[in-house]
Amino acid sequence: MPTVDAKPSPFTFELDxxxxxxxxxxRDFLLPGGFGESLGNxxxxxxxxxxxxxxxxxxxxxxxxxxxxxREGHLPDLSDCPPSKLARGxxxxxxAFGRILxxxxxxxxxxxxxxxxDGELVVDKPGxxxxxxxxxxxxxxKLNAKKLVVTGVTTEVCVHTTVREANDRGYDCxxxxxxxxxxxxxxxxxxxxxxxAQGGIFGWVADSPTLIAALSSQEQK
Ligand code: C5J
Numbered sequence: 705m706p707t708v709d710a711k712p713s714p715f716t717f718e719l720d721x722x723x724x725x726x727x728x729x730x731r732d733f734l735l736p737g738g739f740g741e742s743l744g745n746x747x748x749x750x751x752x753x754x755x756x757x758x759x760x761x762x763x764x765x766x767x768x769x770x771x772x773x774x775r776e777g778h779l780p781d782l783s784d785c786p787p788s789k790l791a792r793g794x795x796x797x798x799x800a801f802g803r804i805l806x807x808x809x810x811x812x813x814x815x816x817x818x819x820x821x822d823g824e825l826v827v828d829k830p831g832x833x834x835x836x837x838x839x840x841x842x843x844x845x846k847l848n849a850k851k852l853v854v855t856g857v858t859t860e861v862c863v864h865t866t867v868r869e870a871n872d873r874g875y876d877c878x879x880x881x882x883x884x885x886x887x888x889x890x891x892x893x894x895x896x897x898x899x900x901a902q903g904g905i906f907g908w909v910a911d912s913p914t915l916i917a918a919l920s921s922q923e924q925k
Contacts, residue, residue, distance in 0.1 A: 706918040710910035711900040715878045723770040723849035727856025732811035737800040745887035753885040756912045772825045774834045777805040777812045784830045833865035851876045855883035860895040871906040880912040
């Protein structure tokens with residue numbers, strides 16, 4: 705059983721009960737010129753997650769373990785976008801990479817380096833959390849996943865919301881700190897601290913080399 709040195713305590717999982725969630729590694733959040741940068745954000749704070757995440761995904765794939773990618777976005781007619789979210793601007797407007805956070809647009813899709821492979825699941829979500837208005841619960845049940853490794857962007861928004869949703873549904877979540885990113889270094893630091901505080905109030909935090917080392921010591925499935 706892989707055991708990962710994590711905060712606040714070692715995180716253990718079995719190879720047949722774990723899944724990797726890759727949250728919203730979309731061009732519009734990560735690429736220079738995209739939606740995120742147009743809001744005045746420093747996208748390099750997110751881009752630094754690509755390399756460690758690609759390495760983690762490679763090991764995950766080598767072990768034939770499930771990877772589930774998510775994308776935040778909306779239908780072209782915006783019928784799944786709450787008026788409150790629309791009113792804050794951006795969504796559906798024309799951006800450098802097509803209509804912002806609209807399914808099917810270039811900017812809505814995942815960065816090339818982390819593109820899903822055939823057979824990997826992609827969950828399109830209208831909200832910040834990956835469970836809200838999606839079939840993620842059913843997918844995880846079919847996979848028999850009880851433990852989740854949650855990666856992606858942004859740490860304090862979609863990653864946090866998803867980890868909280870997962871925790872409330874009975875999943876144990878491990879967050880590799882170098883595989884999640886925030887535009888704001890302070891939010892990154894505090895966001896990670898909040899997860900593991902109070903004895904792991906809603907999860908565990910480690911880094912990806914430690915997770916990879918724990919996995920690599922296991923037989924491949
Ligand atoms: C945001 C996300 N920040 N994926 N989305 O709007 O975190």
